[in-house]
Amino acid sequence: MDEKYVDFAVNTVVELCKIPSPTGYTKKAEKYLQTVFKELGCKFYRSLKGNIVVQLGGDLDPLVLAAHIDTLGGMVRSIKSNGRLRITNVGSYPFVLIENEDCIIHTRDGREFEGTFKHIDPAVHVNGNLGKEERTDKNVEVVLDEKVNKREDVEELGVSVGDFISIDPRTKMTKKGFIKSRHLDDKASAGVLVSLARYIKENKIDLKRKIYLIFTTYEEVGHGGSCIPDDVVEMISVDMGAVGDDLKTDEYKVSICAKDSGGPYDYDVTTKLINVAKNEKLNYAVDIYPSYGSDVEATLRAGYEIKHGLIGPGVSASHGYERTHREGIKNTLELLLKYIQE
Ligand SMILES: [Zn+2]
Numbered sequence: 001m002d003e004k005y006v007d008f009a010v011n012t013v014v015e016l017c018k019i020p021s022p023t024g025y026t027k028k029a030e031k032y033l034q035t036v037f038k039e040l041g042c043k044f045y046r047s048l049k050g051n052i053v054v055q056l057g058g059d060l061d062p063l064v065l066a067a068h069i070d071t072l073g074g075m076v077r078s079i080k081s082n083g084r085l086r087i088t089n090v091g092s093y094p095f096v097l098i099e100n101e102d103c104i105i106h107t108r109d110g111r112e113f114e115g116t117f118k119h120i121d122p123a124v125h126v127n128g129n130l131g132k133e134e135r136t137d138k139n140v141e142v143v144l145d146e147k148v149n150k151r152e153d154v155e156e157l158g159v160s161v162g163d164f165i166s167i168d169p170r171t172k173m174t175k176k177g178f179i180k181s182r183h184l185d186d187k188a189s190a191g192v193l194v195s196l197a198r199y200i201k202e203n204k205i206d207l208k209r210k211i212y213l214i215f216t217t218y219e220e221v222g223h224g225g226s227c228i229p230d231d232v233v234e235m236i237s238v239d240m241g242a243v244g245d246d247l248k249t250d251e252y253k254v255s256i257c258a259k260d261s262g263g264p265y266d267y268d269v270t271t272k273l274i275n276v277a278k279n280e281k282l283n284y285a286v287d288i289y290p291s292y293g294s295d296v297e298a299t300l301r302a303g304y305e306i307k308h309g310l311i312g313p314g315v316s317a318s319h320g321y322e323r324t325h326r327e328g329i330k331n332t333l334e335l336l337l338k339y340i341q342e
Contacts, residue, residue: 001337005199006330012036013191013329014173017181020104020166022073022090026050026217029069033215036194040201047227050217056200057207057340064212064228064235065196065336066295067189068219071182072319074098074117074165076105077137079155083148084141085115087165091220095135097320101182102168103142107158115144117167170321177326178251184315184322189238190215192313192332199337211340216295225295226302234269234307236339237294238332240315240324241287248285249314251324254331257310260289262297269309276338282331285314311335 021029033052037044044054052069072091080086085105089095098117105113120139121127133139142165148154171181179188193213200207212232216224219239228235241255249255256273258265270286277284296308313328 001330001334005195005333006326008198009191009195009329009333010173010179010326012194013179013184013188014171014181016069016187016190017169017171017183020106021069021071022164022166023070023218023220024090025073025106025164025166026070030217033069033194037197040198042197042201049227051227052215053229054197054213055210056197056213057209057211059210060208061233062210062212062229062231063340064214064232065193065238066214066216066225066235067193067238068186068216068224068295069190070217070220070224071185071187072220073167074103076159076161076163076165078161079151079159080141081151083150083154084120084143085154085159087137087140087142089137090164093319095137095140098167099135099140104166104168105142105144105159106164106166107160108163109158111158113144113146113157113159115142117141118143178323179325180321180323182321184324185240185318186219186312188240188313188315188324188329189332192329192336193238195333196336205341207340209340219295222293223298225297225299228299228304232304232306235296235299236269236309236311237296238336239294239310239312240318241285241312241328242289242292242318243314243316247287247289249287251314251316252283252327252331253314254282254284254328254335255312255314256284256286257289257292258286260292260294260310262293265309266307269307272342273309273311273335273339276342277335280334280338282335283327284331284335
């Protein structure tokens, strides 16, 4: 594969990571994709719940490749009397993973305010217990970068209960090909799918199968994949590969998941994915994710009878400050490109 498609995927990942899109507030990421697909000349629509559905290829055996563009985030739960914000999490993560991260509060009238997730008593020189306490929504709060000392000050600014909070992604590309950022879950895969569409378009690949790319917007809360076009017979979630403990996936590989918390993936789809990866001599791993659920499981639970699979680039430190590598992006892109032509 021409490296320019890997570069394009990586650049798209980086651009997507920088767009705030906590679940429920994904409008800007949807807009970005709509602009990209318009430029590529692809047929697409936006569903009522904000999924971007792109159509490629012919008529046979309709297949969905789905990646999610929503991310973890937060919401203002209440404004404390001292002008700090109590938060509720959007998506699931331990609070220790957001402490000391910067954030943006997005008001419903379109304004943005900066702040930081802080422990309520964050100075080591004052609080001798700081290192020992478990972090919860009771002791991690948002400190606004505004001169506010009481609830009324914050209300006057226009910050309200129910405003979305996005976490600073701190996106960085290193010289050695690593991408470090929050929200590589699942923007790493979304970038891969965008580049796949560009490859197919520019190289005029004649696909026999009908391919839908679906960019979902409610995965982190469990129902991203719950609506798909009626003619679909198969769906592959393209989502980050888990890295850790006894798993073989790393940041350079495309990971093929055989089973996760939702049970085994379809025998034929998974076997075919493994065979394509093997034949193409890709750097891949087959793994069991002990604590993981995917969009396509939401599709099955919504009542669709389809075959299902899960693959994705290896992403370390998931739901924290994550990392992947351009080789993982490339292996995922190449596996998908071959698979859809088999
Ligand atoms: Zn994900």
